[in-house]
Each structure stands twice: as structure tokens, then as C-alpha cells.
Amino acid sequence: MHALLIHPFLKNVIELRHTAILQDIYSTLGCTVVNAIHITERDSIFIDDEALLKPIDGNSFWSLPQLYGTKRAWTGKGLVLSRDRTGAPKDEPRITLQEMKCLVRFLNPDELLSYLED
Known part of the structure; x- marks a missing residue:
């Protein structure tokens, strides 16, 4: 199955082969705790829930202005997968690579700073 990876260090969204197994998500994101940003009725972006506790690179932030306006930004990688009714990762996302590229803005x-000042 495939997943979509938001890679802020490369300033790109890429498609990769992936499972919906939590341990594989941890490995891909380089973390041990994840949180989910719901972007469609069935798709979520799984992110490192402790990313802000790690050394921060000012070039690792991204946002979803079309969905969340200009007041929300995240840091580190994000993995897009579909989720089940409980919110757990389930399957490949329904959103396309091109749609995701249009949604993500690398900051x-x-x-x-403008996100933080407002």
C-alpha cells in the first residue's frame, strides 16, 4: 500500500510504500508518540506529537492554510494515511499526491514568525 509523506526538509510531499502499522509510522517519523490531524472524513496526517520538544530547525515547519487558516503550523515530517472509526491508522489515503501537494505550504x-505574531 502507499502513503504520502510530508517532508519539510526536502520541501516536498512524496509517495512511498508503507503499512498502517503503528511501529512503522514511528520509524518513518522518527518518534515514539504520534498525533493525528484530520484532513478529510477518512484521511489523517500522523505527526510526531513531541516534535516541539526536540531541537527545532526553522526550516522544518509547514501548514495547511486552506484547511486550518494561517494560525496553525506543524514541525517535522507528516505521514498521510486513512483512519478507521476510532482514529487509528488503517489504509492508504484517499487524498491524492497532487491534492496533498496543493494543501501543504512549507514555511x-x-x-x-508571522504565524507566531498574530
């Missing part, structure tokens, strides 16, 4: 440090 430079100056843009990040």
Missing part, C-alpha cells in the same frame, strides 16, 4: 523562518 520559511520569516513566514513562521
Whole structure:
């Protein structure tokens, strides 16, 4: 199955082969605790829930302005998968790679400051 990876260090969203197994999600994101950002009725972006507790690179932030406006930003990688009714990762996402690329905005440090100031 495939998943979509938001890779802020490469400033890109890519497709990769993946399982919906939690341990594999931890490995892909480089973390031990995840949280989910719901982006459609069935799709979520799984993110490192402790990313802000780690050393932060000002170039690792991204946002979803079409969905959440300009007041929310996340740091680190994000893995897009579908979820079941309990919110657990389940299957490959229904959202397409191209749709996801249109939703994600990678923030430079100056843009990040504007998010924090407002």
C-alpha cells in the first residue's frame, strides 16, 4: 500500500510504500508518540506529537492554510494515511499526491514568525 509523506526538509510531499502499522509510522517519523490531524472524513496526517520538544530547525515547519487558516503550523515530517472509526491508522489515503501537494505550504523562518505574531 502507499502513503504520502510530508517532508519539510526536502520541501516536498512524496509517495512511498508503507503499512498502517503503528511501529512503522514511528520509524518513518522518527518518534515514539504520534498525533493525528484530520484532513478529510477518512484521511489523517500522523505527526510526531513531541516534535516541539526536540531541537527545532526553522526550516522544518509547514501548514495547511486552506484547511486550518494561517494560525496553525506543524514541525517535522507528516505521514498521510486513512483512519478507521476510532482514529487509528488503517489504509492508504484517499487524498491524492497532487491534492496533498496543493494543501501543504512549507514555511520559511520569516513566514513562521508571522504565524507566531498574530
